Amino acid sequence: MTTTTPEIHRGLAGVVVDTTAISTVIQETNSLTYRGYAVQDLAAHCSFEEVAYLLWYGELPDTQQLHEFRARERALRPLDRTTAELLARLPETCHPMDVLRTAVSFFGSEDPTEDDGSTAANHAKSLALLAKLPVVAAADHRRRQGLAPIQPDPSLGYAENFFHMCFGALPSPEVVRCFEISLILYAEHSFNASTFTARVVTSTLSDLYSAVTAAIGALKGPLHGGANEAVMHMLNEIGDPQWAEKWLDEALADKRRIMGFGHRVYKHGDSRVPIMQEATDLLVTSADDADAARLAALHSALRHAMLSRKGIHPNLDYPAGLAYHLMGFDIPTFTPLFVMSRITGWTAHITEQLEHNSLIRPLGVYNGPGQRAVPAHAR
Ligand SMILES: CC(=O)SCCNC(=O)CCNC(=O)[C@H](O)C(C)(C)COP(=O)(O)OP(=O)(O)OC[C@H]1O[C@@H](n2cnc3c(N)ncnc32)[C@H](O)[C@@H]1OP(=O)(O)O
Numbered sequence: 567m568t569t570t571t572p573e574i575h576r577g578l579a580g581v582v583v584d585t586t587a588i589s590t591v592i593q594e595t596n597s598l599t600y601r602g603y604a605v606q607d608l609a610a611h612c613s614f615e616e617v618a619y620l621l622w623y624g625e626l627p628d629t630q631q632l633h634e635f636r637a638r639e640r641a642l643r644p645l646d647r648t649t650a651e652l653l654a655r656l657p658e659t660c661h662p663m664d665v666l667r668t669a670v671s672f673f674g675s676e677d678p679t680e681d682d683g684s685t686a687a688n689h690a691k692s693l694a695l696l697a698k699l700p701v702v703a704a705a706d707h708r709r710r711q712g713l714a715p716i717q718p719d720p721s722l723g724y725a726e727n728f729f730h731m732c733f734g735a736l737p738s739p740e741v742v743r744c745f746e747i748s749l750i751l752y753a754e755h756s757f758n759a760s761t762f763t764a765r766v767v768t769s770t771l772s773d774l775y776s777a778v779t780a781a782i783g784a785l786k787g788p789l790h791g792g793a794n795e796a797v798m799h800m801l802n803e804i805g806d807p808q809w810a811e812k813w814l815d816e817a818l819a820d821k822r823r824i825m826g827f828g829h830r831v832y833k834h835g836d837s838r839v840p841i842m843q844e845a846t847d848l849l850v851t852s853a854d855d856a857d858a859a860r861l862a863a864l865h866s867a868l869r870h871a872m873l874s875r876k877g878i879h880p881n882l883d884y885p886a887g888l889a890y891h892l893m894g895f896d897i898p899t900f901t902p903l904f905v906m907s908r909i910t911g912w913t914a915h916i917t918e919q920l921e922h923n924s925l926i927r928p929l930g931v932y933n934g935p936g937q938r939a940v941p942a943h944a945r
């Protein structure tokens with residue numbers, strides 16, 4: 567009898583697990599579309615709220631639909647006292663991704679409709695998370711600086727309100743626009759690790775909060791969303807543009823992963839990088855500040871060195887990490903900013919998974935010891 571060893575796809579690389587109508591990377595043109603619209607087009611013409619609506623409902627909203635959607639999002643922002651007190655009790659040293667993960671888990675425990683997996687109920691929960699997660703992230707940003715939280719302002723849009731809650735002031739329109747572009751670009755990226763995590767949890771018919779809690783855990787890792795923080799730590803470690811090449815050569819010789827570079831899907835450059843890089847360059851120009859110029863020169867030197875040494879291009883986390891620093895956020899806030907955006911993509915996928923669900927349960931090839939008897943000392 568002959569046995570054939572099944573082909574193993576470690577990391578599920580190249581494995582197609584399902585269909586999706588939410589987004590796709592078009593390899594031939596190296597472009598990304600959400601529901602058929604190129605992200606470049608969306609970033610140039612739409613607000614983040616319009617993109618959230620598009621991802622959830624499949625079409626861009628008309629004026630009336632957008633007006634109502636915005637009003638509902640703004641009304642859902644405030645946190646109740648129990649949530650605020652619970653989050654304030656978490657250790658000040660804990661990472662804000664742990665705070666967000668805990669918050670989502672707690673929102674689930676408080677929601678009497680937690681187990682209602684209907685599309686309408688899940689859309690309502692998704693909107694509530696979209697509205698509340700920035701409030702949690704901003705309060706935690708201020709908590710790390712020993713400052714009291716600032717309540718959301720219902721007269722402000724999603725992006726502006728976040729700056730208001732973090733800093734008590736609004737930055738220039740260029741900064742708000744750059745932030746909004748980052749939110750649009752981060753919103754959705756098909757079957758990435760955190761979205762796939764959300765789909766795996768959903769496939770067991772568990773609830774939306776459990777799926778999002780798990781997705782936050784997956785996004786936190788430095789090979790995924792955590793890379794935007796790691797980029798800034800790396801730039802701080804290198805320090806000066808003139809050391810970029812030497813630092814890179816030593817890091818590669820030590821077999822280190824260079825954060826913000828490489829991608830499982832894009833092998834010739836992440837389609838989102840040019841637009842994010844352009845917005846980040848505008849921030850540097852408008853900052854008119856020697857430190858911003860130093861960081862931008864270092865960022866560029868490392869990008870060129872990485873391309874010439876390894877032929878590896880940056881991913882979205884590379885320009886986004888620098889942009890978030892230039893906007894004034896502390897480094898631990900960077901991945902939570904990604905969550906505030908990706909909550910839209912995750913929840914769109916949760917709804918889609920439920921529309922044609924099949925339990926996600928792959929196989930593994932066993933390579934442990936052969937069957938054996940429990941030894942005498944253990945009997
Ligand atoms: C929004 C996002 O989540 S984007 C991704 C953010 N993550 C990062 O920036 C972390 C750094 N990047 C990486 O670790 C990888 O590029 C990943 C995990 C994103 C994708 O990796 P994979 O598709 O699994 O490719 P894999 O890890 O097999 O790498 C292929 C080769 O390129 C090399 N490589 C890929 N990325 C990098 C990198 N950032 N630094 C150094 N070498 C790299 C690998 O060492 C490997 O080389 P080898 O074949 O000589 O061993």
Ligand SMILES: O=C([O-])CC(=O)C(=O)O
Nearest residue numbers: 754755757758759830831
């Ligand atoms: O698609 C991926 O593997 C990672 C990524 O870029 C994202 O989630 O935005």
